Amino acid sequence: MDRRTLWAVLLMMAIFFAPTFFMKKPARPVTPPVPQASDTAPGAAAATAAPVVPASPAVGGVASAGATGPADTITVTTPLARYGVSTRGGVLTSLELEHYKSTAPATKGTPAELVRPGSPLLGLVVVTGADTLHLDQWDFRADPASLNVTGEPASLTLTSDQAGHSVRIRYTFSPTDYQVGVSGSVTGIGAAGGQLVLGLGTGLANTEADSVENFRAAALVTYGGSAERHDLAKLTAGETVTFSGPYAWTALKSKYFVSAVLAFDSTGGRLSGVTATPAPAAGKHPTAAATQVRMPIATSGEFSYTLYAGPMEYDRLKRIGHDFDDVNPYGLPGFRTLIRFFAAPVRWLLVWMHDSLHLGYGFVLIAFGLLVRLLLWPLNQKAMRANTALQALQPQLQRIQEQYKQDPPQLQKEMFRLYKENGVNPLGGCWPMLLPMPVLFALFFVLGNSIELRGVPFLWFPDLARPDPYFIIPILSGISMFGLTKVGQMGIQHTAQTKMQAQMMTYMMPVMITIFGFNFASGLNLYWTVSNLASIPQQWLIARERMKLQKAEVKAFVEVKTKPDDSVTRSGKKKR
DSSP: OOHHHHHHHHHHHHHHHHHHHHOOOOOOOOOOOOOOOOOOOTTOOTTTOOOOOOSSTTSSTTSSTTOOSOOOEEEEEOSSEEEEEETBTTOEEEEEEEEEEOOSTTTTTSEEEOBOTTOOBOOEEEEETTEEEOGGGSBOEEESSSEEOOSSOEEEEEEEEETTEEEEEEEEEOSSOSEEEEEEEESOOOTTOEEEEEEOTTOBOOOSSOHHHHHHTOEEEEESSSEEEEEGGGSOTTOOEEEEEEESEEEEEOSSEEEEEEOOOTTSOOEEEEEEEOOTTSOSSOSOOEEEEEEEEOTTOEEEEEEEEEEOOHHHHHHHOTTGGGGSOOSOTTTHHHHHHHHHHHHHHHHHHHHHHOOOHHHHHHHHHHHHHHHHHHHHHHHHHHHHHHHHTHHHHHHHHHHTTTOHHHHHHHHHHHHHHTTOOTTTTTHHHHTHHHHHHHHHHHHHHOGGGTTOOBTTBSOTTSOOTTOHHHHHHHHHHHHHHHHHTTTOOOOHHHHHHHHHHHHHHHHHHHHHHTTSOHHHHHHHHHHHHHHHHHHHHHHHHHHHHHHHHHHHHHHHHHSOOTTBOTTSOBOO
């Protein structure tokens, strides 16, 4: 690898990885109070107007009538999750995932809980005419009293009759999915219809050992033809932000999990808007925001939507449709389209190798690193030979540069003439060397955001998706990069200037790789180390080829210098 290629790789990595390395981390998250967001978008049409939802049900006697005594919790169990539904408001007060464990220090090893304490999901408020019905404060009757969902989907029905209104809410749970179908009706809506305001809570509970990284990924995502991500950390504490629909789905996500309201129809979506309000004391980088979704209610009073609350398993999300898999986009803003092009196939291949070859993900990454280098071997071979040919022209290039240093146009012309005469492409040695870089960038996001690798141990790594706590693999990665660069420099004839540059790159590149690697997922460092080690034999073979060529050139030069002049006779006299 010549110095231009090394500089190019170094620059690309610095531009790409440095922002993530130096990105300011939000403060340690604290659980804020749970405010009720009010939506006050003036001048909106009736269908998209933001109803004012009071923070307490003191407005109107219909808000809290009949709410007395402690509430019961109905437990719903499926093969995938365990739900807790409160008879006070029919809200979801707990949601434990059976197949995913928490890695947070306080709850490590227990089923991952998605609902934050004091921040339930699916609290309903109905706005109709002059009335505001705080259904999230009503007491409901539940049928059945508990539910175990096994072979077929099963339903839990909640009913309540207060202040002249009759309300029915039905939750339908699936044994094979994290989707919950929700349907219901409210009587007495009136001819003008109404608005259903649906609470999504303040965000998902922390389930990760690195809570800062988990809450950094916290975002509100809306979909109205394309997914738009709004990081909670960029919201302003105490200020309500309104996003106008229509939307097909709206979601709150953490690093690996998501809760979303899905309401598709033939026009795209039935969600008219969403509001998010961080608590006034949330600080400069909020990690929570009380989120409410709005949807219209017809005069019949009937409504329906679907809740998805569970892991961001790419294949599962993709099957739902409406680009729901884009709720967790790979890449940084501005690069997502490009990164997604590589990241989606890379993620698929890793999962396929794991499932089909029955390999642990650590061995999958090793095999993947070897496979990438094997596939790129012919191109790298061509690139390295092009570099060798270009290196052989350096003496002539230096003479041309010295001769035409005052005439840049002629200098460029002479250089291209020299390349053409010798059949050398000056860029031929660069671009094949850069082909592994998109894969590396894709892996950076795949390993850090794909739930399939969450919590997967390998060797001394406790988690392939998190940095090595012992810093062993980043150091090995830097050493492997040093070895690769050192072997690649074998046999290259340097001038005083190029020698200094080569030495800088030989030592600078591994140091930067090591420093960046301290914050990278250990799986990414593992892949990069294996990739470097797999490249060393090829670099060594090319170096041997280069040194043999140099020896042949030196031998030919010596033979020419020592060959006797044919014009001189053996007696020392010139031929006449």
